[in-house]
Amino acid sequence: MSRQEAPAGPPRAPRGTHDVLWPxxxxxxxxxxxxxxxxxxxxxxxxxxxxxxxxxxxxxxxxxxxxxxxxxxxxxxxxxxxxxxxxxxxxxxxxxxxxxxxxxxxxxxxxxxxxxxxxxxxxxxxxxxxxxxxxxxxxxxxxxxxxxxxxxxxxxxxxxxxxxxxxxxxMGDATCRPAYIEALRGFLRAHADELCEDHRRRIDANPMRVLDCKRPECVSVTEEAPRIVDHLCEDCAAHFARVREGLEALGIGALLxxxxxxxxxxxxxxxxxxxxxxxxxxxxxxxxxxxxxxxxxxxxxxxxxxxxxxxxxxxxxxxxxxxDCFPASPAPLDAYVVDLVDGNAARDLSVALRDAGLRVDRGFERRSLKAQLKGADRSGALAALIIGPDEAAANSVSLRPLRGNGEQRLVPRTEIADALRALRKEAS
RNA sequence: GUGGGCGUAGCUCAGAAGGUUAGAGCGCCAGGUUGUGGCCCUGGAGGCCGGGGGUUCAAGUCCCCUCGCUCACCCCA
Missing domain, CATH: 3.30.930.10 (Bira Bifunctional Protein; Domain 2)
Incomplete structure (x- = not known):
């Protein structure tokens, strides 16, 4: 029963379970x-x-x-x-x-x-x-x-x-099902030798289970088996009729x-x-x-x-x-902050923009401009906000659209959120 | 529980009949472009070839065992 073989590597999710990763x-x-x-x-x-x-x-x-x-x-x-x-x-x-x-x-x-x-x-x-x-x-x-x-x-x-x-x-109820089960059991007993092995044994214990066997031998027997809808008591029959009537009225096609x-x-x-x-x-x-x-x-x-x-x-x-429907389509990021100076702007600006209701990621590790822009591209963000020495001195950012065909432009810090909201509207 | 298929790089997979430094594409990193992503070029990192045992001068390759994944049966969502 117990499995104590040393695993060949790090642990895995137990059999039959799965991790669901983004997206x-x-x-x-x-x-x-x-x-x-x-x-x-x-x-x-x-x-x-x-x-x-x-x-x-x-x-x-x-x-x-x-x-x-x-x-x-x-x-x-x-x-x-x-x-x-x-x-x-x-x-x-x-x-x-x-x-x-x-x-x-x-x-x-x-x-x-x-x-x-x-x-x-x-x-x-x-x-x-x-x-x-x-x-x-x-x-x-x-x-x-x-x-x-x-x-x-x-x-x-x-x-x-x-x-x-x-x-x-x-499935009927306690009033009518017992009689149906007896009728079904009688029928199945008469055809027991035609059923598959597994279901031959179920005739006594749970004859209705034989009905959903997919094996051809069972299927050909149950084709002809008594049908429960013909054995429903008055209340069950009325209930079922009303259900079918309701489905039809709502245009829902249901196969008996x-x-x-x-x-x-x-x-x-x-x-x-x-x-x-x-x-x-x-x-x-x-x-x-x-x-x-x-x-x-x-x-x-x-x-x-x-x-x-x-x-x-x-x-x-x-x-x-x-x-081919209902794809995974998470909302894209609004911006990705690229900081070429000391990381302060990335830290403060990303927080401020998120507080303003925008979806923002940023580069870490003080990587090169090229590397950070690559990260921005991969993130799916609508725009990169680039802050180098020039922008920092001017208290502004270079807003570079990454998706559409917009031009990169210099935007004062105080206007970034509005500019991004405009971009988002444009993209949707 | 029972049966089939498959385990080689992060991913998808090549590795004819055993033969010496195990490959490709994609992805990743860096450079080409001392402040500009996507395309392109160059380079790089990254493999107990699932694990153990056996046969052999030699095993990713053959045999046995084991673990894992996967598909199917039963049944269910």
């Missing part, structure tokens, strides 16, 4: 701010919950039989012997927070957070990945489901994505996928999933969610309906790369 980090920040702006416009409030929880939050919430809890969760013993877990997904934590604080309903919350799952990394799958998401607690209204799906859909389109699909299904079964045990009624068509790798699910009316109760709280989604930041950014 990609600027893209991440923009991503989150686009998301928060959207969801806050729809009255979702930010919620922050701990990255660690009592392991029972996930065990009881997500379900012991799920892969995430069964074999992927980072679980460890705390110093006092209690079992903690690193958050593997978002919903259970938010529901725990709801039960602990009981905000008035409907409670509409959004989050951005890392998630941890111990699985083998591959393209689009990491041991630490990040999600933005929303949850609505305390309402059974199918129009809430519609709003939640609308938010996800709108978010993708704001990012500039268009090549993706939305699948929906209903009777094999859409999500990996967490808590889902009831509406489930949905967004898949990118612009991701070449096999992991192309960019967001998913659904309703979980039994979750709060399963966690030991009062029965409280809920619905929400999670969107994977890494996956969505990969999709954006595939569609």
């Amino acid at each position: 990609e980090s600027a893209r991440w920040q923009a991503f989150v701010s686009v998301f928060s702006e959207l969801v806050e416009s729809a009255a979702y409030g930010g919620v922050q919950t701990p990255m660690i929880e009592d392991a029972a939050v996930f065990r009881r919430g997500i379900g012991e039989s799920s892969d995430v809890v069964g074999k992927e969760m980072y679980e460890f013993e705390d110093r006092d012997g209690s079992m903690l877990a690193l958050r593997p997904e978002g919903t259970a934590s938010v529901v725990r927070a709801y039960l602990q604080h009981r905000p008035t309903v409907p409670w509409k919350a959004w989050y951005v957070t890392p998630m941890f799952r111990h699985e083998r990394p591959q393209a689009g799958r990491y041991r630490q990945h990040h999600q933005v998401g929303i949850e609505v607690l305390g309402s059974v209204d199918p129009d809430v489901d519609v709003e939640v799906i609308w938010v996800a859909e709108r978010f993708f389109s704001i990012l500039g994505l268009s090549r993706y699909t939305l699948s929906i299904n209903s 996928d009777h094999r859409l079964v999500r990996g967490f045990d808590y889902y009831t009624r509406t489930t949905f999933e967004f898949r990118s068509l612009a991701i070449e790798a096999s992991q192309n699910g960019i967001g998913g969610g659904g309703r979980y009316d039994g979750l709060a109760e399963a966690m030991g709280g009062p029965s409280t309906p809920g619905v929400g989604f999670g969107i994977g930041i890494e996956r969505v950014l990969i999709a954006c790369d595939g569609e």
